[in-house]
Amino acid sequence: MSSATAQATLKKSRLLGDTLLVTSSVVFPLIGLCIFFCYPLFLVAGKSLQLADGTYGIANYINVLTSPGIVKAVGNSMILSVSTTAFCLVLGFAVAFALQRSGIGGKRYLRGALSLPLLAPSLVQALGLLFLLGRNGLVHKWTGWDIEIYGFWGLLIANILYALPQAILIIEAALRQSDARYYEAAEILGASKWRQFLDITLPNAKFGILSAGFVVFTVTITDFGNAAVIGGNFKVLATEIYSQVVGQMNFGMGAVIGILLLLPTLIAVYIERVASQKQFGGSSESAIPVSTGFYAKRDVPLGIFVHTIGSIAVIVVITVIMASFIKLWPYRMTFTLANYNITLSGGYAPLWTSLLVSVEAAVLGVIFLFFLAFSMKRISPKLAKIVYLLAVLPVGVPGLVLGISYVLAFNVSDNMLGVLYGSSFLIALCNFYHYHSQGFLTMVTGVRAVPPSLEETVSCFGGGNFRILRDAVLPFMGPTIISVFFFIFMRSMVTLSAVIFLISSKVSVAAVSVMRLDEAGFTSQAAAFSTCIMITVILAMGLMNSLIHLYSKSGSRKEEIKNNQDGSQKRGFARMIDRNYCWTST
Template sequence: MSATAAPAKREFDIDRLFLALCLAVPLVALLLFFAYPLATVVLRSFTQGDGSIGFGNYVRILNAASFWRATVNSLVMSLSTTAAALICGLIVAYAVHRCRVPGRALLIGAVSLPLLAPSLVQGLGLIFLLGRNGIITKTTGLEINIYGFWGLLIANGLYALPQAVLIIGAALRAADARIYEAAEILGTSGLRKFIDITLPNIKFGLLSAGFIVFTVTITDFGNAATIGGDYAILATEIYSQVVGQMNFNMGAVVGILLLLPTILAFYLERVASQRQFGSVSDSAVPLSPVFTPKRDIPMAAASWLVALLPIVTIGIVVYGSFVWLWPYRFDLTFRHYAVKVAGGYDPLWTTVQISIAAGVIGTLLLFAFGFALQRLPRHWVKPIYFVCLLPAAVPGLVLGLAYIFAFNVPSIPLYALYGTATLLAICNVMHYWTQGFLTTMTGLRQVPPTLEETASCLGANLPRLVSDVVVPSMAPTLISVFFFMFMRSMVTLSAVIFLVTASVSVASVSIMRLDEAGFTSQAAAFATCTMAIVVAASLLMRVSLWFLGRKSLA
């Protein structure tokens, strides 16, 4: 009797230990590398010059004309970009999902190009096109001042366009064909169907896309640093306070104030997203569009016109990297790829290593956390789930600044991480934690419960269940999370701009430094190499997913 009871107890202990580790390790990482750094930012924002605690920093900032100018500029820029991105995003998404247009996959691919590059590449492309030595400026002889509001609006619009298209497209897919068939029977025109049926049905999707674009725009630093000129915004104000004036406490104040609109926008986006997809009926019949020349031909022309903007903007950067002397001598050459300043290509290979580490660390932590949360009581899961959503609301600049305050303290053990590639990888994991977490949870929900029940009945413990059932079932999701972390870490700038050192730098910072130093063609070459690696990673991900799909069918 006792001989049979002992193995059962050991089995139970193994399961409890495994589950405790799956929960504790990611939770401790989230507390140490997200909650704790943010708490230090809050504390530093209240720390005055003499070391006392008070509201003096806030009073100084709120009384500064430069802060209010940057705030107004940020709001005007973000709202303008949101309006432009929503209009262009709706055109492309409607053409792809509600029309019969040629090359729909290519259209989505063209619009998604900005996701493969650091945000500042859009600004760099506009400089090649419309800058003082831009090809359009030189060809037409027009005096175009692309530096400032209009250049930043175009660059930010291109950078935010993919998010708008994806979110609006998801809302358009969630349609019930029966409603449109009824309207067709009643003789309703196409325009009336769009106004009376389509727009009301996707209103929450439009709101969700709008809040996402607003958040992305108001927190972006790369385009503002490249093409913003004298048009000051909150992101560049933080950078100026920290790097230009070495005033970390005032930078913390601006960072906290920047958090307010982003947290509000993030909250409203989550509400809009839940209402959009919570209102979809399970019995809805998918809508299959029929070719209508009066609608589809103009929509195809308009959508490809929108898609042409990112193609030209990014394509001109690649082309400019091979031109001998822009815009005077257009012989093709590889001489700009012999980068010898800003550390040469060392930052690029460092970025690859950081991105691989971020992908591995992020995937392991998120999978373990998601697996543990599925087995916790619901009243415990809700608050933890909410905490996991918060990183998406924190601007990269604020997170990077928080890491300076939290880990550049010689008296704490974690100081050993400061200035290392490991800390940059961890910062990237926390920066993109929410997106990876939501993807992982979706994948875990798709694991058939019957497989887990069968494995448990056969006596499999939790580690065996994970290795033999859960991981094989959700391997495509894990691969997607890894490559998402890898690709975003390759192109991020704002989260790591404060953490790079002379010995540890990253590709996006090198591109910015080269552009600032006047080596525009070398910056284009560096950007092209970075994009090539991201494109290769994207192709490798697709091949891996295709191989897994073939294997599962076999």
């Protein structure tokens, strides 16, 4: 065989391998999306139209819309979500402004304090409020005040505490994009601080504020944990779905309510994405960051205000942790470890199951999302748009709706998919596709940030897609891959709504055990189990930060960043991370 023939054969083999790699990177993740996301949702839509006699029609929708209980739940959900959104926007802007534009002290403490609700199931906020303000709470014992914490006001406070960190993240990212040159020009023209705030700060942050509003609205209207613990007689759509499916085994009505819950969520997600694109798409690569300085008349009262908010968040979580070590809260305040001797609801088995499920979801997520993001630059633009649309669709689907869809799709005996039902792996799949969009957007951001010169260098030396993947993309994307892995792991550990319908007598998860212990009246044991979950998530976060730090210290990566990224590229990467991180906790 001649040298030319050998080279032609080698080139043909390389092209075939490149094509196979790209095709596999697209096909397998899309097959997963179709089977474990699109197909179950299609069944929910069909079930909502299926009548008791097996025929199809809109009678279920008519029954729901004419049911006084459901109509009241819809109204309650809207009132609660709008109220939570209003409070979170005001408080979130104040905190974000303090963190980004003021000279107050303790910013690191504030960021840590306000991130605590993201490290635990949503119902932990409700538990903390019960330990503080409930009928058997500290305030009642110390003052004798009979505070009715169950219902709208308790649920409102719990939802504010849970959703506020997400509003702060988004608004803070929006404020970070401002250009100092506008403020310098205003100073030259003699504009006061208040005038600058009204004419520059607020207009520049308006799309970030709008984006934060719709994120908070979506988080609140779909939350189940707080409503289940502290909602009382204040019924919302999330609890109505649970009641219809678990209490009455009425999957048809549950599917209808799920569709009703899905519609405002999809609208909110669409508006949020448009607002996010306008906010970050309009920023300049050459923008000069706004410097912060201490201004006493503004920063002293602002500091007191935001530190009070941070302290409330800490007190609620710390109260739950303290209650887990108290013999009988709040009457016998003696230290004990008896609350950690949990034998009900499967003991600690659900915690180990949660660890297994979270690792499975994270491993599967990193593999599928990485290859899907890698293929986006190597397929036709039209196909890339379709893939992108399918990949971001899960962000608009509430966890409860996804959970119902999995019951309908996999609780069957007439096809092979039924084998998965009742397994921990199905719960892992549900968690992965629940957070599929956020992980995908972060991976895409990481792939786009890979310097083109790295890929071109590998190509110049005769490397195909496999060599580019191995020698250029993977080494550069280490921190992104680590972040996505731990993001999916941590969210899987605390997720409740997406998996509440998938548990069984043999397989349960930690967040569900907390809810069951609270329902059974073992609130101190529920606090103990919540503490175990929080410790696990905090350890995972610490491990993630350590791994990223070690990776970033490697000499080869530092050299790559130094030689291949200038300041504007770094700012662009940070801006994309800000934009995509907005949805990481919803």
